[in-house]
Structures are given as C-alpha cells and as structure tokens.
Amino acid sequence: MTATQGTESRTHRSETAAEVVGRLRATFNTGVTRPLDWRVDQLRRLRALLVENEQELIEALWADLRKNAAEAKTQEIDFTVADIDETLANLESWLQPRPVEVPAHFGPTTTAYTTYDPLGVVLVIAPWNFPLHLLIDPIIGALAAGNTVVAKPSEISVHTSAVASRLLREYFDPDVLSVVEGGAEETTALLAQRFDHIFYTGNGTVGRIVMAAAAKNLTPVTLELGGKSPVFVAPDADVDETAKRLVGGKFGNAGQQCIAPDYVLADPVTAAALVPALRAAVEAQFGTSPQTAADFGRIINERHFDRLTRLLDSGRAAVGGQHDRD
Incomplete structure (x- = not known):
C-alpha cells in the first residue's frame, strides 16, 4: 500500500x-x-x-x-x-x-451533548x-x-x-x-x-x-518527559524473585527507558541479601560475559555512554562495572 x-x-x-x-x-x-x-x-x-x-x-x-x-x-x-x-x-x-446532563434552570426541553472534533x-x-x-x-x-x-x-x-x-x-x-x-x-x-x-x-x-x-x-x-522509578524492597520480599524482576526491568533496552528502575531502597539486611541475588540474576540472563550476549542492548551514542560511565565514580560497582566505549 x-x-x-x-x-x-x-x-x-x-x-x-x-x-x-x-x-x-x-x-x-x-x-x-x-x-x-x-x-x-x-x-x-x-x-x-x-x-x-x-x-x-x-x-x-x-x-x-x-x-x-x-x-x-x-x-x-x-x-x-x-x-x-x-x-x-x-x-x-x-x-x-x-x-x-443539563441544569434544570435551562428548561425541561433543553438538551446538550459533547462532540469530538x-x-x-x-x-x-x-x-x-x-x-x-x-x-x-x-x-x-x-x-x-x-x-x-x-x-x-x-x-x-x-x-x-x-x-x-x-x-x-x-x-x-x-x-x-x-x-x-x-x-x-x-x-x-x-x-x-x-x-x-x-x-x-x-x-x-x-x-x-x-x-x-x-x-x-x-x-x-x-x-x-520520563521521570524517576524508585523501587522499595520490603524485608519480607522474595529476594531472588525481586532480583530477577529488577534485572528484567532495568536491562531492557539497556536501561534506556523511563520505566526502568532507577534506584533501590532497602534496609541493610535486605540490601546485603539483594546484591548477590542481583549478581546471579544478571548472570542468569546474560551469562558471564554480557558484552557478547545476543540480547544485551547498547547505549545509543558516545555522549550518553560517557555520562553513564562517569556515574561509576560515585559509588562501588557490586556487579559488573567494566565498559568499552567502542
């Protein structure tokens, strides 16, 4: 056509x-x-x-x-x-x-309607x-x-x-x-x-x-205009299932989507259990070498890549952290 x-x-x-x-x-x-x-x-x-x-x-x-x-x-x-x-x-x-509905003071014979133009x-x-x-x-x-x-x-x-x-x-x-x-x-x-x-x-x-x-x-x-998508993990949450869902949501389109989880909030005990669960979930989805995984996306351009890698200096990489600008 x-x-x-x-x-x-x-x-x-x-x-x-x-x-x-x-x-x-x-x-x-x-x-x-x-x-x-x-x-x-x-x-x-x-x-x-x-x-x-x-x-x-x-x-x-x-x-x-x-x-x-x-x-x-x-x-x-x-x-x-x-x-x-x-x-x-x-x-x-x-x-x-x-x-x-028409107010009564307009009279009993008055009708009104909404049209879509x-x-x-x-x-x-x-x-x-x-x-x-x-x-x-x-x-x-x-x-x-x-x-x-x-x-x-x-x-x-x-x-x-x-x-x-x-x-x-x-x-x-x-x-x-x-x-x-x-x-x-x-x-x-x-x-x-x-x-x-x-x-x-x-x-x-x-x-x-x-x-x-x-x-x-x-x-x-x-x-x-997008926004922030925080995740709170409650103490009684299934940590392994939560990790799978976080990885699935975060790594879709290499994280380049406004509904991707931006950060996780948890109490210290839950956070300590969540980190190894996240590591296992990443490996389960992308293997030990995510760079070679067929279903792992890429950052759109060098400007955004540089912006993201600068964030690595603001904390400690618990999983991954390697990067290749090319």
Missing part, C-alpha cells in the same frame, strides 16, 4: 517549515480528514507499514540500539500494531456524541530510545482524531529515523502526513510555526522549550 504517484519527489523537495505546515493546514481545511472512512484508511496504511516492513524495521533498531529482534518486535512493532487494532475496533463508537495540524516529536513506537503511537491518535500530521523522528537514532521516514513517505500522501528529519535547527523551525497540538516525548530541558514555543500560540501540548 503506497501513496499516490509523485509523492516521493514532492516530499523530498526542499520546503520550509512554514510551507509544510501551510500545506497540511490547507488539506485539513478542505474537510477531507473528517469522515470515519478516511481515518480508518489512514490507520490501515499505518498498520500495513509496520507489518509489511517488520524485518527492515527490526534491523534498523538493531543498528541503533542493538535491540534484539524479540524485544524490537514485541515493544516497538507488535505493541504499536495492537494500539492500531484497538483504535480501529473502537473508533466509530469513540466518535459518537455523548449526552451531557479534530484540531487541525498536529506535530509529533519522537525520542531516540523507542524511536519507532514513540513516533508511530502518537500518529495513531492524531490520524484517528482526523488531523493532519508533521512527524519529527529523532536524529539520534539515525537508522530507525531513516527507515521510518522513508516508509512514511511511501505509505502516506505528504499533504496528510509530512516527515521532517534533522536536529535542533529543524525542530526550532517547526516550533516557530502555529500548530493545533504538539506531542513531545523526551527530556525536561527540551520539554520546556516546546512548551514555551507552544505558549506563544496557545497551542495545547502533551509532554511525556
């Missing part, structure tokens, strides 16, 4: 951010995005993109993060396809007007740690709601960005969904435009920039 002939040349022509947004707004203003059938068609295109190109997407995720095939398929592709399927199954009912042009700025899922998932909602979309993949996950950008251009009319690749300069140019909603996943520093830019146009924003 591909977009109409001529999409490739139109998409790759050099356009300013203002031209991209203007073109998408012109499409939205025609009303073409409002019918249910149109929305369903866009979601099916998105589903086909993921299913028909699964292997290429898995290979791109491996190239960026050394994310093993099972993890890439489960977390980045299947999870996203499931979201599309749920949306397709429920969209018609979600769009139905909802009656609202599209906003216009939506900007989706994706992060690098789940560069496919967190690019596509917000697009699902935006298209299902009847909007046109500007998609901005992360420039840090270069392989996934390149593949996803090419496929989005192949499967979608650029007057409906446009992809803008690049770094801070391109993102800044986009944020200078007026959008009707902005969806950003990433860090708090950039999140503040996004919100400040959106405020100039009173644009509503959705910011998913």
Whole structure:
C-alpha cells in the first residue's frame, strides 16, 4: 500500500517549515480528514507499514540500539500494531456524541451533548530510545482524531529515523502526513510555526522549550518527559524473585527507558541479601560475559555512554562495572 504517484519527489523537495505546515493546514481545511472512512484508511496504511516492513524495521533498531529482534518486535512493532487494532475496533463508537446532563434552570426541553472534533495540524516529536513506537503511537491518535500530521523522528537514532521516514513517505500522501528529519535547527523551525497540538516525548530541558514555543500560540501540548522509578524492597520480599524482576526491568533496552528502575531502597539486611541475588540474576540472563550476549542492548551514542560511565565514580560497582566505549 503506497501513496499516490509523485509523492516521493514532492516530499523530498526542499520546503520550509512554514510551507509544510501551510500545506497540511490547507488539506485539513478542505474537510477531507473528517469522515470515519478516511481515518480508518489512514490507520490501515499505518498498520500495513509496520507489518509489511517488520524485518527492515527490526534491523534498523538493531543498528541503533542493538535491540534484539524479540524485544524490537514485541515493544516497538507488535505493541504499536495492537494500539492500531484497538483504535480501529473502537473508533466509530469513540466518535459518537455523548449526552451531557443539563441544569434544570435551562428548561425541561433543553438538551446538550459533547462532540469530538479534530484540531487541525498536529506535530509529533519522537525520542531516540523507542524511536519507532514513540513516533508511530502518537500518529495513531492524531490520524484517528482526523488531523493532519508533521512527524519529527529523532536524529539520534539515525537508522530507525531513516527507515521510518522513508516508509512514511511511501505509505502516506505528504499533504496528510509530512516527515521532517534533522536536529535542533529543524525542530526550532517547526516550533516557530502555529500548530493545533504538539506531542513531545523526551527530556525536561527540551520539554520546556516546546512548551514555551507552544505558549506563544496557545497551542495545547502533551509532554511525556520520563521521570524517576524508585523501587522499595520490603524485608519480607522474595529476594531472588525481586532480583530477577529488577534485572528484567532495568536491562531492557539497556536501561534506556523511563520505566526502568532507577534506584533501590532497602534496609541493610535486605540490601546485603539483594546484591548477590542481583549478581546471579544478571548472570542468569546474560551469562558471564554480557558484552557478547545476543540480547544485551547498547547505549545509543558516545555522549550518553560517557555520562553513564562517569556515574561509576560515585559509588562501588557490586556487579559488573567494566565498559568499552567502542
């Protein structure tokens, strides 16, 4: 399933951010995005993109993060396809007007209801740690709601960005969904435009920039900025089972996920028992040489690697501690 002939040349022509947004707004203003059938068609295109190109997407995720095939398929592709399927199954009912109770002083014959209308042009700025899922998932909602979309993949996950950008251009009319690749300069140019909603996943520093830019146009924003995930291990916990769960949660995507356990709190006796249990759990999952384990991911780039290795100086490595920048 591909977009109409001529999409490739139109998409790759050099356009300013203002031209991209203007073109998408012109499409939205025609009303073409409002019918249910149109929305369903866009979601099916998105589903086909993921299913028909699964292997290429898995290979791109491996190239960026050394994310093993099972993890890439489960977390980045299947999870996203499931979201599309749920949306397709429920969209018609979600769009139905909802009656609202009317205060008595408006009169006995007065009725009211809530309708769900599209906003216009939506900007989706994706992060690098789940560069496919967190690019596509917000697009699902935006298209299902009847909007046109500007998609901005992360420039840090270069392989996934390149593949996803090419496929989005192949499967979608650029007057409906446009992809803008690049770094801070391109993102800044986009944020200078007026959008009707902005969806950003990433860090708090950039999140503040996004919100400040959106405020100039009173644009509503959705910011998913991660956070801290502490774990408290109670004295009566099963230490071995807890260690397995901690290792499973922490080492997924090499720890590069906002729901990974950040630190563990325990009383001294429990902590003393937990350390060897963690050591055993790491060895059980990755062997005695994690560097050679097929399902052990990698840090995205040298800047983040250097940031993490500096943390080793702040304490004592109880398990591991070796590192290889290359």
